[in-house]
Amino acid sequence: MSEAEFEGIVESRWSGGASPFAINSKKLGMWLFIVSDSLTFSALLISYAYVRLETPNWPRPFEIWPAIAKSSFMTFVLLSSSLTMVLGVNAAFKGDRKKTVRYLIATIICGIAFVAIHATEWVTLFGEGVTPWGNPWGTPLFGGTFFGLTGLHMLHVTIGVAYLAIIAWGFGKGKYTAEHVEVSGLYWHFVDLVWMFIFPMVYLLSVNPK
Amino acid sequence: MSEHGHAELSHEHSVGSLKLFGTVWVWLLLLTALEVFLAYERLEVHLMITILVGLSLVKAALIMSYFMHLRFERLGLFLLLVPAMVFCICMMLIMFFPDSIRLMNLRPH
Numbered sequence: 001m002s003e004a005e006f007e008g009i010v011e012s013r014w015s016g017g018a019s020p021f022a023i024n025s026k027k028l029g030m031w032l033f034i035v036s037d038s039l040t041f042s043a044l045l046i047s048y049a050y051v052r053l054e055t056p057n058w059p060r061p062f063e064i065w066p067a068i069a070k071s072s073f074m075t076f077v078l079l080s081s082s083l084t085m086v087l088g089v090n091a092a093f094k095g096d097r098k099k100t101v102r103y104l105i106a107t108i109i110c111g112i113a114f115v116a117i118h119a120t121e122w123v124t125l126f127g128e129g130v131t132p133w134g135n136p137w138g139t140p141l142f143g144g145t146f147f148g149l150t151g152l153h154m155l156h157v158t159i160g161v162a163y164l165a166i167i168a169w170g171f172g173k174g175k176y177t178a179e180h181v182e183v184s185g186l187y188w189h190f191v192d193l194v195w196m197f198i199f200p201m202v203y204l205l206s207v208n209p210k
Numbered sequence: 211m212s213e214h215g216h217a218e219l220s221h222e223h224s225v226g227s228l229k230l231f232g233t234v235w236v237w238l239l240l241l242t243a244l245e246v247f248l249a250y251e252r253l254e255v256h257l258m259i260t261i262l263v264g265l266s267l268v269k270a271a272l273i274m275s276y277f278m279h280l281r282f283e284r285l286g287l288f289l290l291l292v293p294a295m296v297f298c299i300c301m302m303l304i305m306f307f308p309d310s311i312r313l314m315n316l317r318p319h
Binding site: 020021022023028031032034035038039042043046049050053054056064068072075076079080082083085086087090182185186189190192193196197199200201203204205207209 | 232249262265290306317
C-alpha cells in the first residue's frame with residue numbers, strides 16, 4: 001500500500017467509508033479466518049475435556065523426562081519463532097528486505113524443528129502401541145483426541161512453514177509488500193497461541209502421577 | 211487503545227521495538243516455566259486446571275496484544291473480533307458444563 005492510500009484510510013476513520021478499521025482487506029480477512037479457526041480448536045479442546053471427564057481411568061502417560069521436557073522445549077522453539085516473526089515484520093516495515101528474509105528463515109527453521117521434534121514423539125508413541133485408534137490402556141479415545149488435536153496443530157505449523165517460505169521468497173524478490181509479511185505473521189502467531197492451550201491441557205494435565 | 215492507535219498511526223508499524231518484543235517473549239517463557247513447575251508439583255486437579263487455563267489466557271492475551279499488534283489497532287477491530295469469539299466459546303461451554311458435571315457425578319467412585 002502506498003503512503004497516499006494510507007493517508008486516505010486515516011481520513012475515513014469511522015465515517016462508514018471503505019476502511020473503518022484502517023487496515024487492508026488482507027489483514028481483516030486473516031483476522032476473520034483466525035477467529036473461525038480458533039473456534040475449531042476450541043471445539044476440539046472442549047470435546048477432549050468432555051471425553052476425558054467422562055472416561056474413568058484416563059491415562060496419564062507423560063513422564064517429566066522425556067515427554068514433558070521435550071514438549072516444553074517445543075514450546076520454547078515456537079515462542080522464539082514468534083519473536084523472530086515479529087522482528088521480521090518490523091524489519092519489513094522499515095524496508096530492510098535482507099533482514100526480513102533472514103528473520104523469516106529463522107522462523108521457518110524453528111517451525112521445521114517443532115514439527116521434527118513432534119514427529120519423533122509421535123513415532124515413540126506409535127512404538128509403545130499408542131495409535132489414534134487404540135492403546136495398551138484400553139482407552140482408545142486418548143489416542144483419538146491426542147492425535148486429533150496435535151495433528152491438526154502440526155498441520156497448521158506445516159502449512160505455516162510453506163506459507164512463510166513463499167512470503168520470504170516473494171518479499172526477497174520485491175514481489176510482496178510488508179503487508180503480506182504482516183498478514184503471514186498473524187497466522188504464525190495464531191499457531192503459536194493455539195499451542196499455548198494444547199501444551200498445558202494435553203501434556204501438563206497428563207503428567208504421570210507416579 | 212483506539213486513541214493510542216490513532217496517534218501512532220503514521221508510525222503504526224514501527225511501534226514496538228526489540229526491547230518490547232523481547233520483554234513479552236521473556237514473560238511468555240516465564241509463564242510457561244511456571245506452568246511446567248506446577249505440573250512437576252502435581253497439584254490437585256481442579257486447582258491445576260484453573261491455574262493452567264488462567265495462565266494460558268494471559269499468554270494468549272500477550273500474544274494477541276503485542277505479537278499480533280492488536281494493542282496498536284483501532285478499538286473497533288478489537289470489538290469486531292474478540293467479543294464474538296468469546297461469546298461463541300461461552301456458547302460451547304454452556305453445552306459443556308452441565309453435561310460433563312452430571313457425567314462426572316455419575317462415574318463410579
